[in-house]
Amino acid sequence: MVALARSTVLPSQSDDLSDFAADVLKGLSATRKRVPPKYFYDAIGSKLFDRITEQPEYYPTRCEIRILQDNAGDIAKLIPPGAALVEFGSGSNKKARILLASAPVLAAYVPVDICGEMVEQEAAELRPDFSYLNVHPVTADFTQDFELPEEAQSAPLRVGFFPGSTIGNFEPHEAAAFLRNAAKILGPNSRLIIGADLIKDAEVLNAAYNDEAGVTAQFNLNLLVRINRELGGTFNLDTFEHHAFFNRERNRVEMHLASLKRQKVKVAGECFEFRAGETIHTENSYKYSVESLGALARGVGWTPSGVWKDEKKYFSIQAFTLAGPVAPKA
Ligand code: SAH
Ligand code: AVI
DSSP: OOOOTTOEEOGGGGGHHHHHHHHHHHHHHSSSOBOOGGGGOSHHHHHHHHHHTTSTTOHHHHHHHHHHHHHHHHHHTTSOTTOEEEEETOOSSHHHHHHHHHSOOOSEEEEEESOHHHHHHHHHHHGGGGTTSOBOOEEOOTTSOOOOOHHHHTSSOEEEEEOTTGGGGSOHHHHHHHHHHHHHHHOTTOEEEEEEEBOOOHHHHHHHTSOTTOHHHHHHHHHHHHHHHHHOOOOOGGGEEEEEEEEGGGTEEEEEEEESSOEEEEETTEEEEEOTTOEEEEEEEEOBOHHHHHHHHHTTTEEEEEEEEOTTSOEEEEEEEEOSSOOOOO
């Protein structure tokens, strides 16, 4: 992988393909087959996600943008002049643009994403409109340890921005681990602004993950396309189907790929058997209340310091400050 000027590609990224192979082989060998959702985001998957955000049923992006537009001034008050803004899982630059337009002069804006193509392209598109800003994209897996660029490290304070409810794609214990890692990366007295989807009617949620145009289905199935291309997989896409539903007991939308028949599939030289109806669990999208996310964050040292919601109370932006030292792992 090539590190471009003014950008950072961390050493762990050179291992990306073998991590992918190891995680897929491990997940397909489990009693309940699964693949971690971070592997959705190759260049095609990132574009498909962007198309999901334009579907009429997928309300989260529109709600979050509305909250940002209506409250940008107040939210930006959390960012002191000279701070560095670090965006986790940045994807499209749309939301950052709104925040940056209201923010004071910053030491740096650091979008961090696992998809190198996306983070580089979005940074390149942002620069001409924010010519005074030091935009320093980083390609990294934010569940792992990674270093911020020097400009962000030497800033007096760092503010994290984690929009899109990507926090919901973690298991709750992984979300706590992410928040602990974010505290470590951002450092003392940092702030964190998180976009989190709220618990709501199953009907609204089921529609959002089963759009009429079938873009979410394509996004889900693209994981098999990626496994076929990068890991020598033999998945026949016509024999797997997108399933998504709200699991009320666990406050999460589950996405699966269901095998339509009994079959064998090879991946990286290994053979996996599927029963008819058996699924690969590809994603959870946990929905939070302000209280439940607040409790999770408090548990690892972040103090809730602000909440903004849209009119329908579908989505929230929640702010946290890091008071004391990072809580040790339980
Ligand atoms: N922030 C954007 C995109 C959300 S989609 C929005 O609000 O619309 C989730 C984003 O997180 C994708 O861009 C994906 O590539 C990135 N992502 C997912 N898992 C990641 C990981 N483990 N490390 C870094 N980026 C990750
Ligand atoms: C990025 N993430 C928060 C999206 C979500 O809603 O869980 C990913 C997605 N999956 C299906 N549709 C959108």
